[in-house]
Amino acid sequence: MSTHHSSTDLPDDPVRRSLVLAAGLGAIAAVPASAMTMTMAGAGEQGQSQASRLAAAPTRGRGALGARLQGVQHSGITVQNMDRAYAFYTEVLGGTEIMRDGDFQGDVIQNTLLLNEEIEARQRGVNPVSLGVPDLRGGAQRLDVRFIQFDNVVIELLQYRDSTQPQGSGNSFAPPQAFTSPAFPKSMHVCFYVREDVDFNQFVHDLEAEAARRGMHNVKANRIVRSGTDQERRQAPLDTLTNRITSGKSDGWSLIYAKGPEGEQLEFVQVKGQAKRVFGEALEARGRAVATTRS
Template sequence: MAASVVGTSSTLAATTGAGRADDRNSAPLGARLQGVQHFGVTVQNMDRAFAFYTEVLGGTEVMRDGDFKGEPIHYTILADQEIDAHERRVDPRTIGVPDLAGGTQRLDVRFVQFENVVIELLQYRDAGQPMGTGDSWAEPRDHMSPAYPRSMHICFYIRDDVDFDRFITDLEAECARRGMTQVKANRTVAVRTEEERRAAPTSANAIKIRDGKSNGWSLIYCKGPEGEQLEFVQVLDPVKRTFAEALDRRRQMIASRG
């Protein structure tokens, strides 16, 4: 949860550039990294997902590319799944492995820039569909609980002076207006039906921790337009200072390696 919201990879990248090149390849693995470059989300509908991350959440397009096919890209991404299918003696298609090798399916990507992270949207589509549009070749997974192992999420950092509860209300309203019916935030009170979720007071839009080590941390979980797991957080003092001090210590550690 917390790792998504602090530090800028560009700052760390600049810092890690210090030092002699002949020492870099023998340094600990962590010293050879430049922070987090992006988070990736495989989507069912590229147009819908791109509109959400750019028009709704305000990211900006970095680049788009696609129509990727052929054995090098197929095995680069999917070799482990091919091995799994072979060991289970099943058709790879039945466990969600597209045929990039033969070109029956293609891969398209778009990168979206936010202040401190890039999000990559990926779509695997049938070759006959236009590049970067339409629906994915595979059905989305049914299991959507973040408690499932291998689940991932994207965390967005809400600015200090924003009313968190109002933000969630406005986010849901804007997405409903656009027909993005998957975008539904949780509530901090017990709800058993969609009607109860919608009827919950706005004060239940986010949990606000005001004691212990997480004092100043507020959060809520929310599904994105593709059913992907999102988190929105606001980080105020004193926990904000905890993360700022940790970032300063890391920068000092990296600088000392130079």
């Protein structure tokens, strides 16, 4: 791939083009087309006010915001080492690659992803790098992405690397965040379903073992008992690897939190019994409400 690949370039292959758009990069890749549309509209409607143009828009585009959505497209994780994260989500957790792209740079991608952080750095009078802002604008850093498909969710891996670093194996331009506690505001996590017929305790045990076999010793699952050291955590009995909720609306919900290979916060859950009914009824109610709104 050319080292001058721009975030505004669309692939010539129509199949790959559709994948890019479907995977969530359309907002980045389609900027030139959008800009052209706005320019042409401005030339032909100079005497028309913005309000009248909005009034002429389809009704569906002006309804309640929630009615304009069709679900969550993906969850994203910014990683320190792309190849390591990719191996975890595909080889350990069994996801399937949808696509990969990269070497994104230039004004459009910088503004699209990092404009607020640049403004904040300017207002605080600090170097944008101190706030974790790479220089995609000038090309000193580049963005690479890979999309991974699971049964009901897509995970996007993102890596911001120096232009001198190779794609995939090179380290990110910035160090990982120092604080990884999920209790910090703005923290996020990715939650994976564990199938109902799977032994949850054994799954968590095997997750750590398989990750460690691949050198990912930082993949660590919590226990439901207190541990004073990491060795104590590892030596805790197998039946302490699952928090099983047995009362209330969450009855039937089993969970554990774990750290992924990049320090990212993960959750694994099993949903049975009352909890499964609660979620199932909510999904059916949501479907009825959406159908009524769109009818």
